[in-house]
Amino acid sequence: MKLFALGLLILVSGAVRAPKLFLSTAQQAAAAASISSVDPDFSMVLFPDTQYYNAQNAYVFTDQANWVVANQSALNIKMVIGLGDIIDGGGYPIDSNGNVNGTCAKAPPSNWQTQWQQAQAAVKILTSHGIYYQPTVGNHDYDCEADRPQPRGTSNYFHYLSPPTVNPTAYILDSAGNRTPNFYKTMTIGSTTYMILSLELFPRSSIVSTANSLISNFPGPVIVATHAYLSYDGSGPTFGSTFPAGSGYPLCSGFPGSVYNCLSDSLNSYKPVGGGTDGIGLWYKLIGNHPNMFMAVSGHVRLPSPGNYPVVPNHNGVGYVNCGVQS
Numbered sequence: 001m002k003l004f005a006l007g008l009l010i011l012v013s014g015a016v017r018a019p020k021l022f023l024s025t026a027q028q029a030a031a032a033a034s035i036s037s038v039d040p041d042f043s044m045v046l047f048p049d050t051q052y053y054n055a056q057n058a059y060v061f062t063d064q065a066n067w068v069v070a071n072q073s074a075l076n077i078k079m080v081i082g083l084g085d086i087i088d089g090g091g092y093p094i095d096s097n098g099n100v101n102g103t104c105a106k107a108p109p110s111n112w113q114t115q116w117q118q119a120q121a122a123v124k125i126l127t128s129h130g131i132y133y134q135p136t137v138g139n140h141d142y143d144c145e146a147d148r149p150q151p152r153g154t155s156n157y158f159h160y161l162s163p164p165t166v167n168p169t170a171y172i173l174d175s176a177g178n179r180t181p182n183f184y185k186t187m188t189i190g191s192t193t194y195m196i197l198s199l200e201l202f203p204r205s206s207i208v209s210t211a212n213s214l215i216s217n218f219p220g221p222v223i224v225a226t227h228a229y230l231s232y233d234g235s236g237p238t239f240g241s242t243f244p245a246g247s248g249y250p251l252c253s254g255f256p257g258s259v260y261n262c263l264s265d266s267l268n269s270y271k272p273v274g275g276g277t278d279g280i281g282l283w284y285k286l287i288g289n290h291p292n293m294f295m296a297v298s299g300h301v302r303l304p305s306p307g308n309y310p311v312v313p314n315h316n317g318v319g320y321v322n323c324g325v326q327s
Contacts, residue, residue: 035221039190043075044223048299051088051140054115061118065125072131078189080126081196083299084138084227087115090145091156098159104144112156120160127165134168135161136198137181138227138300139270149271152200154181168198172210182207184214192220194294199226202267202276208286215286221294224287229279229298 045068053060068077091112093102098113109115123133135157139145143153158179169186171179184197195218199211203226215222267278277285287296 036191039192041076042189043077045077045080046083046297047080048083049085049138050082050119051085051138054086054118055088055109055111058115058118058122061122062125065122068126068131069129072129077131078187079132079134079185079196081134081198081223081225081297082136083225083297084136084201085140085299086119086135086138086157086161087112088140089115090140090142090151091116093143093153094155094159096159102143102153104147106144106146108144108146116156116160120165123161123165132185132187133166134185134196134198134225135166136225136227137200139201141181142201149273150201152273157181172207172214175206180207182211194220195222197222197224199224201227202270202272202278203282204274204276208277208282211286212289215290215292218292220292222290222292223295223297224293225297226282227298228300229282229296 047061047064050061050064053064065080068080071077089109089112091108092100092104095101123135126133137154137157139150141154141157142151143155144151158181168183170184172182174180181200182198182203184195187194187196195214197211197214199207203211211224267276270276287293
């Protein structure tokens with residue numbers, strides 16, 4: 001399999017490395033063993049943080065989509081995974097007809113509706129050619145995204161990026177039976193069926209619990225996409241980073257600084273409604289707990305330091321990462 005993060009990295013077939021990947025070697029071996037050696041080679045494309053394209057240079061998102069279409073056959077591209085921050089500014093809450101029906105404490109950019117329309121148009125270039133797009137939600141995609149605490153309203157997100165524009169296999173529902181921006185797509189390639197699971201920004205505990213159940217009951221390899229998981233060099237202050245303590249991710253909220261030598265610089269910054277689980281929490285509570293976890297990808301941060309593969313806490317083996325950056 002090949003992974004392409006447009007404008008950033010091209011990763012070779014057979015490598016279990018991707019932008020913002022963090023898995024144990026035991027997991028990599030177990031997940032890879034479940035993929036038949038006779039399955040065809042294929043590609044998945046990653047779109048990290050297209051927010052500034054939509055805010056300032058919409059043609060770039062369109063060009064990316066057209067590039068994928070142009071290379072679909074040659075590279076056997078099966079899908080595109082968006083890593084969140086699809087647009088820049090979220091927007092005011094809207095009703096099912098797209099009409100504003102709420103306010104924000106901090107006004108969104110004046111072109112927020114145009115941004116959503118541009119993003120939807122670019123996605124439709126992909127889907128009209130049979131290429132599935134998985135729109136992971138980022139902090140900039142929520143209604144009133146600049147307000148604090150970080151809202152979790154998704155009226156714009158679902159208005160522009162839900163069926164029939166995108167068609168996941170299923171959504172995770174909340175306690176009232178309403179869909180959440182947590183969902184998965186199953187895709188069979190050769191003899192192997194994959195689950196691609198997208199999780200919200202700093203997933204709430206109920207979402208993490210449901211995700212654990214989904215992964216435990218799925219027999220094939222799983223790819224998890226979530227917006228904020230790893231840091232600039234893939235380690236942040238937690239795992240021997242070259243950056244000062246407290247400067248990056250993964251996000252140590254709820255874990256003692258005396259143990260991990262880091263500051264609570266994630267959840268404390270965004271204060272998401274309903275709480276949440278940051279990078280290190282996701283590792284211990286979800287990502288590191290499943291032998292069929294094949295890959296974890298994320299966006300959100302900038303300034304990579306390539307080639308820094310830190311030793312991570314001994315949990316299900318030793319992991320390594322590769323870097324990725326915001327578009």
